[in-house]
Amino acid sequence: MSLPHQKHTHSIHHTLTLNAPGLRWRQAFTLFVLASACGNAFARTSTAPDDTLAPTVITAVQQSSPLTLVTNPRDARQPVPASDATDYLKTIPGFSAIRAGGTNGDPVLRGMFGSRLNVLVNGGQMIGACPARMDAPSSYISPETFDRLTVVKGPQTVIWGPGASAGTVRFDREPEQFDEPGTRLEGSVLAGSHGRVDKVIDGAVGNSTGYIRMTGNQSRADDYDNGDGDTVPSKWEKWNGDVAVGWTPDADTLVELTAGKGDGESRYGGRSMDGSQFKRESLGLRFEKRNIGSVLDSLEGQVYYNYADHVMDNFRLRTPDPTSMMPMPMPMAAQVDRRTLGGRLAATFKWSEVDLVAGVDAQRSEHRDRSSAYDMMSQTYTDADAFAWNKDAVMHNYGAFSELTWYAAERNRVVAGARIDHAQAKDFRSTSGMMGMANPTSGKTRQDNLPSGFARVEHDLESLPATAYAGIGHVQRFPDYWELYSPGSGPTGSVNAFDAVKPEKTTQLDVGIQYKGDRFDAWASGYVGQVRDYILFSYSPGMMGDSSQAENIDARIMGGELGAAYRLTDHWKTDSTLAYAWGKNSSDGEALPQMPPLEARLGLTYQRSDWSAGALWRVVSQQNRVAEGKGNVVGQDFGKSSGFGVFSLNGAYRINAHFKVSAGVDNLFDRNYTEHLNLAGDAGFGYPGDRAIDEPGRTLWTKLDVKF
Numbered sequence: 001m002s003l004p005h006q007k008h009t010h011s012i013h014h015t016l017t018l019n020a021p022g023l024r025w026r027q028a029f030t031l032f033v034l035a036s037a038c039g040n041a042f043a044r045t046s047t048a049p050d051d052t053l054a055p056t057v058i059t060a061v062q063q064s065s066p067l068t069l070v071t072n073p074r075d076a077r078q079p080v081p082a083s084d085a086t087d088y089l090k091t092i093p094g095f096s097a098i099r100a101g102g103t104n105g106d107p108v109l110r111g112m113f114g115s116r117l118n119v120l121v122n123g124g125q126m127i128g129a130c131p132a133r134m135d136a137p138s139s140y141i142s143p144e145t146f147d148r149l150t151v152v153k154g155p156q157t158v159i160w161g162p163g164a165s166a167g168t169v170r171f172d173r174e175p176e177q178f179d180e181p182g183t184r185l186e187g188s189v190l191a192g193s194h195g196r197v198d199k200v201i202d203g204a205v206g207n208s209t210g211y212i213r214m215t216g217n218q219s220r221a222d223d224y225d226n227g228d229g230d231t232v233p234s235k236w237e238k239w240n241g242d243v244a245v246g247w248t249p250d251a252d253t254l255v256e257l258t259a260g261k262g263d264g265e266s267r268y269g270g271r272s273m274d275g276s277q278f279k280r281e282s283l284g285l286r287f288e289k290r291n292i293g294s295v296l297d298s299l300e301g302q303v304y305y306n307y308a309d310h311v312m313d314n315f316r317l318r319t320p321d322p323t324s325m326m327p328m329p330m331p332m333a334a335q336v337d338r339r340t341l342g343g344r345l346a347a348t349f350k351w352s353e354v355d356l357v358a359g360v361d362a363q364r365s366e367h368r369d370r371s372s373a374y375d376m377m378s379q380t381y382t383d384a385d386a387f388a389w390n391k392d393a394v395m396h397n398y399g400a401f402s403e404l405t406w407y408a409a410e411r412n413r414v415v416a417g418a419r420i421d422h423a424q425a426k427d428f429r430s431t432s433g434m435m436g437m438a439n440p441t442s443g444k445t446r447q448d449n450l451p452s453g454f455a456r457v458e459h460d461l462e463s464l465p466a467t468a469y470a471g472i473g474h475v476q477r478f479p480d481y482w483e484l485y486s487p488g489s490g491p492t493g494s495v496n497a498f499d500a501v502k503p504e505k506t507t508q509l510d511v512g513i514q515y516k517g518d519r520f521d522a523w524a525s526g527y528v529g530q531v532r533d534y535i536l537f538s539y540s541p542g543m544m545g546d547s548s549q550a551e552n553i554d555a556r557i558m559g560g561e562l563g564a565a566y567r568l569t570d571h572w573k574t575d576s577t578l579a580y581a582w583g584k585n586s587s588d589g590e591a592l593p594q595m596p597p598l599e600a601r602l603g604l605t606y607q608r609s610d611w612s613a614g615a616l617w618r619v620v621s622q623q624n625r626v627a628e629g630k631g632n633v634v635g636q637d638f639g640k641s642s643g644f645g646v647f648s649l650n651g652a653y654r655i656n657a658h659f660k661v662s663a664g665v666d667n668l669f670d671r672n673y674t675e676h677l678n679l680a681g682d683a684g685f686g687y688p689g690d691r692a693i694d695e696p697g698r699t700l701w702t703k704l705d706v707k708f
Helices: 012-017 018-037 085-089
Strands: 068-071 095-098 106-108 117-121 147-151 167-172 182-192 197-206 211-219 235-249 252-264 273-290 296-313 333-350 354-371 371-375 380-384 388-409 412-427 445-460 466-477 506-518 520-540 547-567 572-585 599-607 612-622 644-654 660-666 701-705
Touching: 085 095, 085 106, 085 167, 106 117, 235 273, 445 612, 506 547
Parallel strands: 117 167
Antiparallel strands: 068 147, 095 106, 147 167, 182 197, 182 701, 197 211, 211 235, 235 252, 252 273, 273 296, 296 333, 333 354, 354 388, 371 380, 388 412, 412 445, 445 466, 466 506, 506 520, 520 547, 547 572, 572 599, 599 612, 612 644, 644 660, 660 701
């Protein structure tokens, strides 16, 4: 990995308190909150806060429709509220996470990773810049500042971008609605073990013709202790601030301008460098017009700009070990950035029995890097910002899509979609590899036209309150930045990965059923798939660390998820879920690496109108199907893993319509355990480097929610 450069980065606390632009941002937000709280300035909105306690999510949210889950990421849940999107997603059956410490993990759905999972924020992509995904797209997302999370499992939608063979994840903020002049203000404060402190605020002012909304959060935690009382390097701190200005001239029209900033830092026991900067800048403009006519029902369009500026180093959040070779004994830093510009235009048509969504989308993404330097003779360090940026990659994608729902009969629906993408990437690297050899693909462009599509049949059973479905999807995915530019080498006999790694081609069958009765709810989903030219990473140890090779293989995958909930009485409810993923490297006749083990969750809840209590038992089996030394651009199989069980408790009490307090204890019995999808410990902190990162021991937390 080449090491980019950056100006000297202060701690995030220093940035928040002394940096002038950051201070102006906080002052503006404070003034906005004070204005929102002035009761004599505006009349209250017509909807008063509800004084009924919402149930705590213990195991999972019920699917909203076949293969689709829609939930409010602010809803109370067990365990401790999430620090980022990956932390939230891993509580949904089928999801797991590649863990590196306290925060900024990488989400995995059904054993599939990276750009196989499309992660969108308000309809656009916030793509990370680190060649090793230290700043995965999910690390820039604070779930509690969003209103809606939508998950579509499998290749069962085509309208939200290319390559989503594993699934599509969307975090969205809804437009505000004010029938008359009014205000809305919500917030929360959380305190927990290991120095965990979270602060979230969300407020809006507006009337029938427009609104201003501001959201912000600040979150931090110290290094946590594992179940044996040993400290795991995992300290982190982050903040985000976003503003939206909307114009609503009538009930069917919206024009909204959004802007946001954020930053953070995190140290890792599973990497040779830490993340000392996770700077984010975002801009967006969207337009929506609904109820247009009898056939053309709605039109929506958006453009977005997202910028990630990420710094990695080995000295700001740790002290380099002068006696070691890996990590390096001298100070070193790398700075990378990613500038993404995109847009989307879609129209919805409605006939008596058919709905059709059709449109186009486009994206341009540019990646740059620069590195620090260290003179061994004079022992002089020069930080990265003393050097010029090096542009190494520019990637484009242009897509056209259509998705149709046919209400074939009273109980039968057919949903089908197709899209075509033109993807291209240009290699700007003049050198490549650890030795800085001339890059044989410098200045070259590769491009492909890639089709995708799916068809699904849904049937509402006549004898039961249940829906059964079956769908088949096919996705051709262009290799992403991490697969084209970060590997040390490409397939055997090729000049490099950029030259020879082929697009992935996934064909997958999804089947399932969901039942909703008076007291009993249940759902089941299963899948089986064939992946041609699956992009696999192989790692070989060396003097300067592991070297990586990307190659194409054929793979088979299958698995599924189950869920059930039974209301024992008016107040008692029990929940359970089960998730399993299996994969085989058909080309080599061995297991597909980085497959999560079988996982079960069992929950019990007691719920009244003003208080609740719940328990969660999470049980994970051992994983014996591994392929040591193989994986993806971040994780690899280091060996078999043991199973474990973790028991947690929670409770909540609504004081009145405006205040709610909740508390919990995760890992009640202080179990010492590790997740299978994990990074190995690193020598930089003296933490063992021959095994996966341990998870937190007993963790206590309490949270106060306020709503006006």
